[in-house]
Amino acid sequence: MFARSLLRWPLLALAAVAGTLHAAEANIAVAANFAEPIKAIASVLEKTTGHTLKISIGATGGLYAQIKNGAPFDVMLAADTKTPAQLETDGLAQPGSRFTYATGKLVLWSADAAKVDAQGNVLKGDGFRKIAIANPKTAPYGAAAVETMDKLGLAASLTPKLVTGESIGQTYNFVHTGNAEIGFVAMSQVLEGGRLKGGSMWVVPQNLYGPIQQDAVLLKRGANNEAAKALMTLLKSPNIKDLIRSYGYDI
Template identity: 60%
Template sequence: MKPSLSRLIAVLGASLLACAAHAAEVQIAVAANFTAPIKDIAAEFEKDTGHKVVAAFGPTGGLYTQIKNGAPFEVFFSADDTTPAKLETEGDAVAGSRFTYAIGKLVLWSATAGYVDDKGEVLKKNAFRHLSIGNPKTAPYGLAATQVLDKLGLADAVKPKLVEGTNITQAHQFVATGNAELGFVALSQVYKDGRITGGSAWIVPDNLYEPIRQDAVILARGKGNPAAAALVEYLKGPKAAAVIKAYGYDL
């Protein structure tokens, strides 16, 4: 083997070892509504950086409880801004790392085409048997749904028909499987690249519920992990922004 080729192989080998040495793994807790976007973002992040993302999904309230009970999460993607702020105040998050990664939107959705009109009049007609929402105590989108019903003066009328999912994923599943004719879900669950992906929907006007500001924060366990810091920065970049917008979120 020629010396020059030997040196080239040695350099390439050293480079690969250096990349492997700098690659790290980050464990993240993600609010259920952000499941599809973070999977797309994580795939690109892993290709671009070499780091690995291990994600767990659930309702914001449930993930908070897991974090407080010692779950090994290093970055938290919440469906609200109050829970990450609370963790920061309680010393469970890295001070100054919190930021808003998306503004969520609520949608009234049915798996049946033509069932939900574009003004939400189907709610006032009250001809359905079941209306699915996320648990308002643990899921910010469920809380937003109750705010809409209150604003419209329909809370008492539809209360006997409410079916609560433990998180927004289960609320969506109730509608998708036909166990509820319609439900309030995250727009990101039924929207991609500028359109509703199936069924029928009413995108709820922003003035009917409090803004769903979704904050992320590096947790205490993630302090010093280069993959955690890199992922947070990646979420602020153009590639992640394009994915987030594609799923119907505002920035």
């Protein structure tokens, strides 16, 4: 028995080496709101398959422009549905590969624990100088913020106070660093383990903005990339769906 056990070790070692030799890397374009979840997902992917991800974070519109201009991405995780659909129309995505991996939620957030009340009434007062939003032309969360302000009838009073980030990531940084006292950001950016990491927030009622459905799509360049295909499969798994929910998304 002992001799047989010893014989197994070289075989296991060879299997591990073989797995490493066949590991692939995928270049993925990821909407800024999903920056934290994708790090955790990439770790799971590497541990379970050996495949690795090279992650580029940005506004959905900006990432789309890069792909149109030939950027070497294998997968796109967008913050909307129309951009992946457009990539299919453009002939840049694998037909039939698109699916919704998450539905995002908008929050009004401040790094100050006493600044934002649970009803969002802070928006109606003069207790802040600047409010941050993402660029509504390129970032779906920015468009949702504009829609929210319009429906609340506060667009005219808030517009002079707006600070606009190129992505929801930059918008979060404006608030986190105090360059804006409050800002509309993604819930995923301020939660950790399902709880608020710090500061104060108002969860914007979902009747104030259209659903932020977020689609993934396999790009033509990634059609034969094993890491890209493995990621698309992993995003549909029950455990990863639970992980995504822990950041405040609906699935």
